[in-house]
Amino acid sequence: MQKTILAAALAVALVSPASAAIVWNEATDGDLSEPHYNSPTLDFDLGVNRIIGGAHHLLTPEGWSDWDNDECRFTIPDAAKLRAITLRFSVLDDANSTFLHTVYQLTEWASPFPAVLNLSAWIINEQDPGLVTLQVQAGGLELAAPQYVWADQGILSGYGTRWAYQYYFLVSAIPLPGTLALLALGAVGAGVARRGAQRAE
Numbered sequence: 739m740q741k742t743i744l745a746a747a748l749a750v751a752l753v754s755p756a757s758a759a760i761v762w763n764e765a766t767d768g769d770l771s772e773p774h775y776n777s778p779t780l781d782f783d784l785g786v787n788r789i790i791g792g793a794h795h796l797l798t799p800e801g802w803s804d805w806d807n808d809e810c811r812f813t814i815p816d817a818a819k820l821r822a823i824t825l826r827f828s829v830l831d832d833a834n835s836t837f838l839h840t841v842y843q844l845t846e847w848a849s850p851f852p853a854v855l856n857l858s859a860w861i862i863n864e865q866d867p868g869l870v871t872l873q874v875q876a877g878g879l880e881l882a883a884p885q886y887v888w889a890d891q892g893i894l895s896g897y898g899t900r901w902a903y904q905y906y907f908l909v910s911a912i913p914l915p916g917t918l919a920l921l922a923l924g925a926v927g928a929g930v931a932r933r934g935a936q937r938a939e
Contacts, residue, residue: 759783762810764791770808774887780812782820787812787907792830793840794900795893807890811847817912820881825874827903829861838901841892847885854881856891861901882912 761780764770770777770791780789793806814820829838844855859874888905 761787762789771806774809777810789905792902809889813885822877822908824906828871830900843891845887846883
């Protein structure tokens with residue numbers, strides 16, 4: 739019964755979340771390529787929190803690989819949980835050898851930095867840059883630590899590859915006991931009404 743109530747509460751949060759807020763945009767707020775201990779801490783709110791940016795893997799004139807690994811920390815409000823993460827990104831360069839493999843890791847900002855989630859995605863030989871956007875989703879999360887680190891853990895790509903990304907973090911409130919009771923009452927009422935309608939038929 740409690741699982742049903744929690745599922746109903748989550749469904750309500752997913753159906754009508756707060757408007758998507760752009761928490762960080764690299765074009766206007768600055769690069770996120772600093773290591774997490776120097777990166778900004780983003781304060782997430784209830785609803786969908788969006789991070790917009792881009793990354794690249796270039797070969798420098800000196801022959802070194804230039805990695806742009808974007809990282810940040812973020813906080814979750816009290817009495818709330820991170821429920822889902824959606825990644826959307828696309829390769830921007832038009833090259834036959836272009837490919838992208840990126841791995842993201844979410845960890846708690848607490849020693850010894852326990853890993854919470856790993857996501858991995860591939861785009862291989864993308865011929866029409868910008869037309870195909872890869873989407874990776876992780877749902878059903880119940881994460882409530884005060885602060886987390888979001889980081890690129892590894893990127894393999896063809897030299898010259900650039901890509902754009904948008905990350906969506908869904909945060910919803912933890913239902914209070916009174917809210918759970920109201921949801922339970924509503925579910926019971928809906929069941930009674932359904933049975934009454936069936937008898938009337």
